[in-house]
Amino acid sequence: MAKKKKKTTSSPRTKMRFSLSKQQKILLGSFLFLLGLALLLSFISYFFTWQADQSDIGTLGDRELQADNWLNKFGAHIGHFFIHQGFGVASFIIAFLVGLTGVYYFFDYAKKQLVKFWFWGLLLMLWISIFFGFFDGKATILSGTVGFETNDYMQDYIGLVGTILIMTFILIFYLVVRLKLTPDMAINAVKISKKQIKDDFGTVNKRITPIEQETKHKISTSQLIAEEDEEEEETEVELELSKKEKPTPPPPVEKIILKSDVESDVEMEVEQAPEEEEVESISEKLVKDFGEFDPRLDLSNYRFPSIELLRDHTSGSGITIDQEELEENKNRIVETLSNYKIGIASIKATVGPTVTLYEIVPDAGIRISKIKNLEDDIALSLSALGIRIIAPIPGRGTIGIEVPNKNPKTVSMRSVIASSKFQGAEMELPIAFGKTISNETFVVDLAKMPHMLMAGATGQGKSVGLNAVLTSLLYKKHPAEVKFILVDPKKVELTLFNKIERHYLAKLPDTDEAIITDTNKVINTLNSLCIEMDNRYDLLKDAMVRNIKEYNTKFKNRKLNPNDGHHYLPYIVLVIDEFADLIMTAGKEVETPIARLAQLARAIGIHLIIATQRPSVNVITGIIKANFPARLAFRVTSKIDSRTILDNSGADQLIGRGDMLFTQGNELTRLQCAFVDTPEVADITDFIGSQKAYPDAYLLPEYVGEEGGTTLDNNVDERDALFREAAEVLVIAQQGSASLLQRKLKLGYNRAGRIIDQMEAAGIVGPFEGSKARQVLVPTLDALNQLIDNEN
Numbered sequence: 068m069a070k071k072k073k074k075t076t077s078s079p080r081t082k083m084r085f086s087l088s089k090q091q092k093i094l095l096g097s098f099l100f101l102l103g104l105a106l107l108l109s110f111i112s113y114f115f116t117w118q119a120d121q122s123d124i125g126t127l128g129d130r131e132l133q134a135d136n137w138l139n140k141f142g143a144h145i146g147h148f149f150i151h152q153g154f155g156v157a158s159f160i161i162a163f164l165v166g167l168t169g170v171y172y173f174f175d176y177a178k179k180q181l182v183k184f185w186f187w188g189l190l191l192m193l194w195i196s197i198f199f200g201f202f203d204g205k206a207t208i209l210s211g212t213v214g215f216e217t218n219d220y221m222q223d224y225i226g227l228v229g230t231i232l233i234m235t236f237i238l239i240f241y242l243v244v245r246l247k248l249t250p251d252m253a254i255n256a257v258k259i260s261k262k263q264i265k266d267d268f269g270t271v272n273k274r275i276t277p278i279e280q281e282t283k284h285k286i287s288t289s290q291l292i293a294e295e296d297e298e299e300e301e302t303e304v305e306l307e308l309s310k311k312e313k314p315t316p317p318p319p320v321e322k323i324i325l326k327s328d329v330e331s332d333v334e335m336e337v338e339q340a341p342e343e344e345e346v347e348s349i350s351e352k353l354v355k356d357f358g359e360f361d362p363r364l365d366l367s368n369y370r371f372p373s374i375e376l377l378r379d380h381t382s383g384s385g386i387t388i389d390q391e392e393l394e395e396n397k398n399r400i401v402e403t404l405s406n407y408k409i410g411i412a413s414i415k416a417t418v419g420p421t422v423t424l425y426e427i428v429p430d431a432g433i434r435i436s437k438i439k440n441l442e443d444d445i446a447l448s449l450s451a452l453g454i455r456i457i458a459p460i461p462g463r464g465t466i467g468i469e470v471p472n473k474n475p476k477t478v479s480m481r482s483v484i485a486s487s488k489f490q491g492a493e494m495e496l497p498i499a500f501g502k503t504i505s506n507e508t509f510v511v512d513l514a515k516m517p518h519m520l521m522a523g524a525t526g527q528g529k530s531v532g533l534n535a536v537l538t539s540l541l542y543k544k545h546p547a548e549v550k551f552i553l554v555d556p557k558k559v560e561l562t563l564f565n566k567i568e569r570h571y572l573a574k575l576p577d578t579d580e581a582i583i584t585d586t587n588k589v590i591n592t593l594n595s596l597c598i599e600m601d602n603r604y605d606l607l608k609d610a611m612v613r614n615i616k617e618y619n620t621k622f623k624n625r626k627l628n629p630n631d632g633h634h635y636l637p638y639i640v641l642v643i644d645e646f647a648d649l650i651m652t653a654g655k656e657v658e659t660p661i662a663r664l665a666q667l668a669r670a671i672g673i674h675l676i677i678a679t680q681r682p683s684v685n686v687i688t689g690i691i692k693a694n695f696p697a698r699l700a701f702r703v704t705s706k707i708d709s710r711t712i713l714d715n716s717g718a719d720q721l722i723g724r725g726d727m728l729f730t731q732g733n734e735l736t737r738l739q740c741a742f743v744d745t746p747e748v749a750d751i752t753d754f755i756g757s758q759k760a761y762p763d764a765y766l767l768p769e770y771v772g773e774e775g776g777t778t779l780d781n782n783v784d785e786r787d788a789l790f791r792e793a794a795e796v797l798v799i800a801q802q803g804s805a806s807l808l809q810r811k812l813k814l815g816y817n818r819a820g821r822i823i824d825q826m827e828a829a830g831i832v833g834p835f836e837g838s839k840a841r842q843v844l845v846p847t848l849d850a851l852n853q854l855i856d857n858e859n
């Protein structure tokens with residue numbers, strides 16, 4: 068089993084050994100392109116010079132002799148080889164394919180398409196050469212020797228008719244499979260050309276050419292729909308359709324003449340209504356004409372960061388199994404348990420990157436709680452930190468003892484991103500956190516969580532964890548599909564993501580920086596996000612769908628009209644690093660919108676990730692906890708913190724450096740977080756930032772904060788109840804700062820700001836001066852009392 072695991076870890080590396088670096092690709096690309104060009108020139112000139120050069124073939128080594136070919140003896144030989152001895156005129160296809168391969172390598176395009184080009188190109192070349200061989204009586208430069216001989220060979224075996232049949236079948240195969248021609252298309256083409264002839268004689272009808280039609284596919288839907296309305300009768304596509312759909316005259320009403328027994332001249336007409344014809348809906352028509360809407364179209368040349376930007380942090384090989392260590396730990400566990408008269412029926416070890424899990428089956432009749440209570444004793448006898456006892460392991464009927472390895476292995480982000488589990492993940496927002504204890508890559512869908520709380524004492528790997536989350540999404544999601552709102556009160560952790568502002572970030576209109584470091588802006592952004600949420604719910608209601616996935620599918624199928632305000636909705640991921648800081652400064656003002664978003668936002672694609680160093684109950688309040696089912700804990704300092712974040716102990720016994728516990732509401736999973744270093748994040752953001760971007764970040768709806776409405780009216784009656792007290796605080800301190808009021812009077816951010824504005828109106832403090840505190844205009848408390856008394 069252990070051997071098997073070793074294999075899994077090394078497989079990505081084996082794959083990478085064969086991949087070329089960027090420079091190598093550019094060099095190879097240029098070489099192949101020029102080679103293709105050389106072949107082309109040799110072939111062209113061979114047609115004019117082959118007779119003159121024929122006698123020189125075979126005298127390649129003779130420097131005296133000169134050939135007439137543009138590429139001299141090389142050209143003459145190459146031409147002779149490919150055209151005369153090979154495939155005749157069809158050899159030009161080889162030159163084209165070699166040149167094209169060069170272009171693919173130069174620009175590092177996906178090679179899948181290239182393989183197709185080669186397959187079909189070679190088939191076509193062979194066919195053309197045999198075709199000419201069929202008509203030419205002898206091998207010429209039209210068919211080449213291969214074409215002539217193959218044709219000869221085929222005729223010897225299956226005769227003239229057989230050869231014609233086989234050649235015809237290959238031609239049909241090419242037309243149908245490669246060019247996707249169908250009999251309908253051929254008939255339509257004939258009809259259109261007939262019509263064209265008619266039109267040429269009659270009225271001139273404007274139509275679009277296939278090239279124009281193709282370009283049209285590439286413009287965005289809103290334009291398409293608008294254009295569609297305007298050009299209704301002009302385009303060829305619509306011409307065809309209208310032909311198909313031209314309301315056929317209603318079938319003639321069936322007239323049945325009834326003759327009654329009683330002879331009479333009265334005729335009765337029975338009218339049978341014709342069956343209503345099913346008309347193709349407008350959306351089906353649009354999809355048929357222009358294909359599904361592609362949200363990536365605006366940045367269609369966007370290239371995802373390559374795996375090469377990530378580094379391999381594992382020194383040496385993957386997981387190594389230290390037999391001695393395993394044996395030693397096993398003996399100690401057995402010994403310790405036997406000291407407490409607990410017998411063991413069997414024991415099994417699973418080696419992970421940082422921790423080894425020993426699964427034991429105790430003798431019959433042993434109480435599980437007894438083992439659980441011995442946690443500290445076992446830890447003592449193993450003299451190791453970070454022992455965790457899982458009694459019992461859910462669903463397995465065994466008891467687990469996790470013991471940290473002496474030599475823990477770093478799990479590189481590179482290995483988890485390259486894993487097939489992540490690459491093949493069919494999830495909305497896949498996140499590769501790291502590896503489990505059994506060394507499997509752990510991938511979860513953020514869209515399913517739907518919000519996550521993250522906690523960990525300082526230096527235990529929280530920032531690395533956040534970077535792992537963001538990196539996973541950057542490797543999997545196009546800028547059109549996901550947007551981040553990053554809140555970073557520490558001002559340093561997430562700065563690197565500034566470079567991808569116009570690709571991946573969302574911000575309030577009229578703000579310079581997309582990454583939010585200021586409390587007031589956080590409040591505005593959260594409220595704006597609530598408006599975005601309400602707007603999205605309105606769109607969903609209008610579209611009669613239940614969630615963002617259904618909405619986007621409907622939009623892609625062109626069933627929602629952009630003119631009615633519908634647009635493709637990207638997922639929005641809000642990341643708050645250091646939540647405790649925010650709650651301390653802004654209290655309810657951040658808690659309320661966060662709770663609202665957490666309760667309602669899952670269906671409309673807004674997901675929250677909140678990280679904190681201090682998972683105490685006044686930071687993670689009941690209402691927040693209740694709406695964040697996914698929890699992630701790095702090492703925390705106390706059992707109480709562990710219980711607050713996980714509703715369970717265990718996080719206090721982790722070993723740090725990315726060792727973590729994750730839960731989505733049920734059992735805890737111990738994981739080793741993938742490590743991604745700051746320079747790697749810098750490389751990725753540089754790579755993305757250097758590409759063509761949207762004109763601006765994704766703009767959130769405008770939110771006018773409460774303080775925005777404050778006017779400088781000096782209205783004594785509307786003053787805050789704490790106005791006088793606050794004025795005294797500022798006059799004593801001679802410092803006009805809102806945060807001073809917040810601290811001294813325990814006010815919220817907005818209320819303190821409002822009081823300061825009222826003081827400005829009353830002439831107690833000076834105007835706003837940017838980052839500096841306002842000037843206090845009243846020098847003493849006496850002067851303040853006098854000023855306020857005079858007002859009343």
Ligand SMILES: Nc1ncnc2c1ncn2[C@@H]1O[C@H](COP(=O)(O)OP(=O)(O)OP(=O)(O)O)[C@@H](O)[C@H]1O
Nearest residue numbers: 477524525526527528529530531724725740741742
């Ligand atoms: N997954 C990991 N694998 C290996 N080492 C790690 C991992 N995560 C973190 N470390 C180590 O721990 C150090 C601190 O990590 P990090 O900066 O993420 O801590 P933090 O919890 O964000 O601290 P703070 O809250 O003070 O910012 C890193 O520089 C790195 O050396």
